[in-house]
Amino acid sequence: MAKKRDGLEVGPVTGPDLWEERGISRRDFLKFCTAMTAALALPASFVPRIAAALESDNRPSVIWLEFQGCTGDSEAFLRAANPTVAEIVLDVLSVDYHETIMAAAGHQAEDARLQTMKARNGKYIAVVEGGIPLKDGGVYCCVGGKAAVDIVREVCGGALATIAVGTCASYGGIPAAAPNPTGAVGVKEAVPNATVINLPGCPLNTDNLVATIVYFITFGKLPVVDGKGRPLFAYGKRIHDNCERRPHFDAGQYVEQWGDEAHRKGYCLYKMGCKGPETFHNCSIQRYNERTSWPVGAGHGCAGCSEPYFWDSMTPFYRRLPNVPGFGIETTADKIGLGVAAATAAAFAAHGVVSAFRHDDESAGKKEE
Amino acid sequence: MAKIVVDPITRIEGHLRIQAEVNGGSIKDAWSSSTMFRGIEKILRGRDPRDAWFFTQRFCGVCTTVHSIASIRAVENALGIKVPLNAELIRNLIIGVQAVQDHVIHFYHLHALDWVDITSGLKADPAKTAALAASLSDWPLNSPTYFKGVQERLAAFVAKGRLGPFGNAYWGHPAYRLPPEANLMATAHYLEALDWQREIIKIHAILGSKNPHPQTFLVGGMAIPVDPNSQNALNVDKIAEIGELLKKAKTFVEKVYIPDLLAVASFYKEWAGIGGGVGNYLCCGEYPADNSGKPERLWLPQGIILNRDLSRVYPLDQRKVTESVAHSWYEGGAKGVHPWDEQTEAKYTGPKPPYDLLDTDQKYSWVKSPRYDGIPLETGPLATVLVAYAAGHPGAKGAVDMVLQKLGVGPEALFSTLGRTAARGIETLLVARELPNWLNQLVANIGGGDLTIHNNERWDPATWPREAAGYGWHNAPRGSLGHWIRIREQQIENYQAVVPSTWNASPRDERGQRGPYEAALLGTPIADPAKPLEILRTIHSFDPCLACAVHVVDPAGGELVRVQVL
Numbered sequence: 001m002a003k004k005r006d007g008l009e010v011g012p013v014t015g016p017d018l019w020e021e022r023g024i025s026r027r028d029f030l031k032f033c034t035a036m037t038a039a040l041a042l043p044a045s046f047v048p049r050i051a052a053a054l055e056s057d058n059r060p061s062v063i064w065l066e067f068q069g070c071t072g073d074s075e076a077f078l079r080a081a082n083p084t085v086a087e088i089v090l091d092v093l094s095v096d097y098h099e100t101i102m103a104a105a106g107h108q109a110e111d112a113r114l115q116t117m118k119a120r121n122g123k124y125i126a127v128v129e130g131g132i133p134l135k136d137g138g139v140y141c142c143v144g145g146k147a148a149v150d151i152v153r154e155v156c157g158g159a160l161a162t163i164a165v166g167t168c169a170s171y172g173g174i175p176a177a178a179p180n181p182t183g184a185v186g187v188k189e190a191v192p193n194a195t196v197i198n199l200p201g202c203p204l205n206t207d208n209l210v211a212t213i214v215y216f217i218t219f220g221k222l223p224v225v226d227g228k229g230r231p232l233f234a235y236g237k238r239i240h241d242n243c244e245r246r247p248h249f250d251a252g253q254y255v256e257q258w259g260d261e262a263h264r265k266g267y268c269l270y271k272m273g274c275k276g277p278e279t280f281h282n283c284s285i286q287r288y289n290e291r292t293s294w295p296v297g298a299g300h301g302c303a304g305c306s307e308p309y310f311w312d313s314m315t316p317f318y319r320r321l322p323n324v325p326g327f328g329i330e331t332t333a334d335k336i337g338l339g340v341a342a343a344t345a346a347a348f349a350a351h352g353v354v355s356a357f358r359h360d361d362e363s364a365g366k367k368e369e
Numbered sequence: 370m371a372k373i374v375v376d377p378i379t380r381i382e383g384h385l386r387i388q389a390e391v392n393g394g395s396i397k398d399a400w401s402s403s404t405m406f407r408g409i410e411k412i413l414r415g416r417d418p419r420d421a422w423f424f425t426q427r428f429c430g431v432c433t434t435v436h437s438i439a440s441i442r443a444v445e446n447a448l449g450i451k452v453p454l455n456a457e458l459i460r461n462l463i464i465g466v467q468a469v470q471d472h473v474i475h476f477y478h479l480h481a482l483d484w485v486d487i488t489s490g491l492k493a494d495p496a497k498t499a500a501l502a503a504s505l506s507d508w509p510l511n512s513p514t515y516f517k518g519v520q521e522r523l524a525a526f527v528a529k530g531r532l533g534p535f536g537n538a539y540w541g542h543p544a545y546r547l548p549p550e551a552n553l554m555a556t557a558h559y560l561e562a563l564d565w566q567r568e569i570i571k572i573h574a575i576l577g578s579k580n581p582h583p584q585t586f587l588v589g590g591m592a593i594p595v596d597p598n599s600q601n602a603l604n605v606d607k608i609a610e611i612g613e614l615l616k617k618a619k620t621f622v623e624k625v626y627i628p629d630l631l632a633v634a635s636f637y638k639e640w641a642g643i644g645g646g647v648g649n650y651l652c653c654g655e656y657p658a659d660n661s662g663k664p665e666r667l668w669l670p671q672g673i674i675l676n677r678d679l680s681r682v683y684p685l686d687q688r689k690v691t692e693s694v695a696h697s698w699y700e701g702g703a704k705g706v707h708p709w710d711e712q713t714e715a716k717y718t719g720p721k722p723p724y725d726l727l728d729t730d731q732k733y734s735w736v737k738s739p740r741y742d743g744i745p746l747e748t749g750p751l752a753t754v755l756v757a758y759a760a761g762h763p764g765a766k767g768a769v770d771m772v773l774q775k776l777g778v779g780p781e782a783l784f785s786t787l788g789r790t791a792a793r794g795i796e797t798l799l800v801a802r803e804l805p806n807w808l809n810q811l812v813a814n815i816g817g818g819d820l821t822i823h824n825n826e827r828w829d830p831a832t833w834p835r836e837a838a839g840y841g842w843h844n845a846p847r848g849s850l851g852h853w854i855r856i857r858e859q860q861i862e863n864y865q866a867v868v869p870s871t872w873n874a875s876p877r878d879e880r881g882q883r884g885p886y887e888a889a890l891l892g893t894p895i896a897d898p899a900k901p902l903e904i905l906r907t908i909h910s911f912d913p914c915l916a917c918a919v920h921v922v923d924p925a926g927g928e929l930v931r932v933q934v935l
Contacts, residue, residue: 059531059533061531067405068405068407069430070382070427070428070429070430070431071382071383071429071430071431072427072429072430072431072433072581072582073430074430075430075431075433075580075581076430076581078474078563078566078567079566079567079570079580079581080567093533094531094533095533095534096531096533096534096536098534099377099379099380099381100379100380100381100382100479101380101478101534102379102380102534102535102536102538103379103380103482103487103534103535103536103537103538103539104379104536104537104538104539105375105377105378105379105380105538105905106374106375106376106377106378106901107375108537108538108539108900109377109379109537110377111537112536112537115537131407133406136717137721137722138722139717139719139721139722140405140406140407140715140717140735141384141404141405141406142384142404142405142722142724143376143377143384143404144376144377145376145722145723145724145725146722146723147722147723150722150723173427174407174409174412174424174427175407175408175409175412177412177424178412179411179412180412181406181407181408181411181412181715182406182407182408182715184407202427202582203430203581203582257823257825257828258587258589258590258592258822258823258825258828259590259594259820259821259822259823259825263594263602264594264595264596264599264601264602264820265596265599265601265602266599266600266601266602287579288574288578288579288580289567289570289571289573289574289579289580290567290571292571292574292575292579293574293575293578293579294578294579295578295579295584295585296578297578297601298574298575298576298577298578298579298584298585298592298593299578299585299592299593299594299601299602300578300584300585300587300592300593303423303584311412311424315416315417315420316416316417316419316420317417317419317420317423318417318419318420319417
């Protein structure tokens with residue numbers, strides 16, 4: 001029997017054979033459940049619960065809208081984890097509208113959206129990619145002759161929840177960078193009454209999108225978020241806190257020039273402009289493309305792309321952060337927002353290595369010698 | 370005459386809209402419009418030129434590496450920076466994998482459904498499908514059991530009544546020609562290609578940290594260190610992994626993509642006479658063979674072909690590029706301006722949304738009209754292949770002749786919708802075969818002790834001249850693009866990008882000359898104005914990279930067929 005959880009119909013659970021009918025082995029399915037449990041930072045005892053929730057045959061409807069985006073988030077979605085997971089993603093969801101992949105075009109495409117909104121009113125998930133221009137009546141982005149702002153209000157207004165994927169949909173992103181020529185904003189600002197989860201990143205890490213949806217299906221509610229609307233399971237800690245190069249930061253071993261010996265040895269990229277110390281995201285753990293790599297892992301600093309307005313606040317990208325806020329792993333984005341300056345001053349005073357190179361930038365890089 | 374509006378045109382990147390007039394079963398005129406603007410060129414002003422690639426990469430998340438390369442080349446050109454060979458080879462690998470992966474995605478996921486009716490595959494005999502597939506290639510998955518499994522999976526999906534992304538399409542349209550067996554084969558490969566693309570793009574993650582939006586580009590080189598004796602650099606392990614993925618990429622292209630392309634094309638040969646367009650082609654060339662920066666050292670040659678004349682390739686001169694805003698929503702005079710001197714000041718004069726139709730006598734697009742020496746040019750795989758073919762590139766010559774021979778058509782068939790789609794396959798094949806050579810060169814160079822990945826001489830902005838100007842070309846999957854930059858006092862003073870879809874999707878210019886999409890739609894047959902599948906075929910053959918839409922309009926005020934719900 002179908003059960004209702006927060007308005008979302010879940011079930012009936014049809015048993016383990018279901019996934020095998022879909023061409024997915026039981027083993028691969030459980031691997032996926034385990035990966036999702038890990039992505040959600042839950043203990044392994046949650047694997048059966050996630051498996052049970054996913055075995056329901058009720059695929060939530062998804063309407064995926066794109067506005068002032070670059071389709072990078074859709075492309076990220078197409079790379080979702082390993083092949084098995086992507087198959088599961090296609091089968092877990094019913095993607096009823098997504099301009100980049102849908103077969104229909106023109107009014108048939110629009111009809112698919114309208115039919116879904118009508119048939120599953122209050123039950124579908126809206127996913128939004130790209131910023132929404134508000135200036136001049138929204139003329140800077142129209143689909144089917146309609147302004148983006150009108151479409152997003154209509155679709156998100158009838159959705160159970162909205163997931164803003166990428167930094168553009170979350171906070172306006174690149175079109176909102178100074179001087180914001182089109183008056184671009186994120187979804188929450190365009191539709192203040194909607195329930196919105198932000199998954200910023202440029203593009204988003206698709207593992208976090210899948211995990212958010214799995215969280216939702218499993219627990220029947222949305223994950224807990226920080227003050228910027230980001231789920232804590234993915235944005236609760238800084239890049240810096242889990243960075244594989246953190247020991248080099250602490251040891252005062254820094255890359256001084258692209259391609260120098262320190263760079264080849266994988267030392268800390270802070271002096272090359274890395275924004276990891278001020279960026280809340282799980283890249284350093286989750287990585288990208290089936291955990292193959294991530295920017296700092298491949299030798300380039302973090303750009304801070306999951307932070308609001310990073311195009312203005314984190315640039316120039318190759319100039320190092322003037323103040324590294326705090327050193328404790330307990331810090332959250334909200335706390336940092338409250339008192340960056342005080343925390344920074346205290347931390348620097350307490351940390352001999354960093355204060356040393358603040359006095360003499362050149363000497364710090366040579367400390368390993 | 371009938372007016373048709375198709376909006377949105379799906380399975381593209383971005384937002385595009387085309388208006389056209391239909392009479393007697395074919396298109397008499399068409400207008401192309403893009404309906405989205407962000408103003409990134411304006412956002413770039415006053416910023417650090419070394420950051421420009423990071424911003425311009427966000428022009429497009431499908432052309433995910435493309436604008437980084439053009440931007441970095443423009444800054445390096447302005448500042449006179451020579452890039453180390455290792456960095457050039459790593460860039461070649463990134464660019465080449467982008468081309469191969471992106472073209473395969475385009476063929477299967479963005480274009481194939483214009484030719485393949487997946488619902489018809491339900492009626493196929495899996496044994497006959499396997500026989501058909503085996504006649505085309507020795508791909509190991511070509512078995513009756515495999516195709517039966519795909520068919521059953523498809524049937525189960527359809528039986529549930531929720532088709533997701535396959536809902537509401539033009540299934541059953543009379544313009545679909547493939548027998549059920551070919552449809553089932555193509556559907557199976559649609560699913561396989563979805564897995565394949567995710568796998569081979571890991572090369573971008575290894576060399577570039579992630580995909581989309583790799584993050585190891587640098588003005589002056591690359592940020593991925595190379596060191597065979599380090600755990601934290603491009604070492605032997607990672608090179609071996611890249612080698613395996615390249616092998617996998619090449620095998621899929623040779624055994625699945627090319628055979629499918631030829632098989633599907635053989636059912637649609639009339640499309641070798643449809644969708645030709647402007648007949649002038651631009652390719653800026655690509656894949657530096659060394660780090661000399663000389664155009665003649667590019668593996669794929671650069672040049673211009675005019676009036677479909679393959680007997681002559683004209684040299685490319687960036688000074689001849691201009692952009693007109695006569696029919697685009699920007700401030701400025703009608704006459705074209707060179708990108709170094711151009712401004713991008715939005716000035717919308719179209720109807721207030723929601724609207725039914727754009728007034729195409731006035732300004733009607735956010736796309737400008739790039740012109741070369743005053744004429745419209747097409748860019749993309751067809752231009753790349755034609756220029757290489759006409760210039761006598763041995764690989765291109767062989768591959769083009771093979772395709773023409775297999776399809777039983779002459780070179781004139783290339784100037785068409787089918788030719789464009791075939792050229793994409795040819796480019797993919799050439800690049801997939803060449804990629805291992807760049808990896809081998811990189812290995813040889815590293816083995817010789819060269820670990821340099823960045824030229825640091827001009828990294829510090831204090832070393833820059835007070836004023837500088839530069840340009841960078843890049844031949845991307847969708848065609849040639851150029852970025853033009855002016856630097857003043859260490860900051861970006863002006864930045865303009867002229868990209869493939871600007872060339873191809875351009876509206877009319879001040880002389881009324883149509884852009885390539887508009888010209889290519891002329892004469893396209895339309896079997897059912899309410900389901901203009903044929904418009905999608907020609908527009909998708911360009912692989913549009915902007916959010917687009919199509920209208921077919923009757924200037925005499927005839928019937929308006931809404932292919933768009935307003």
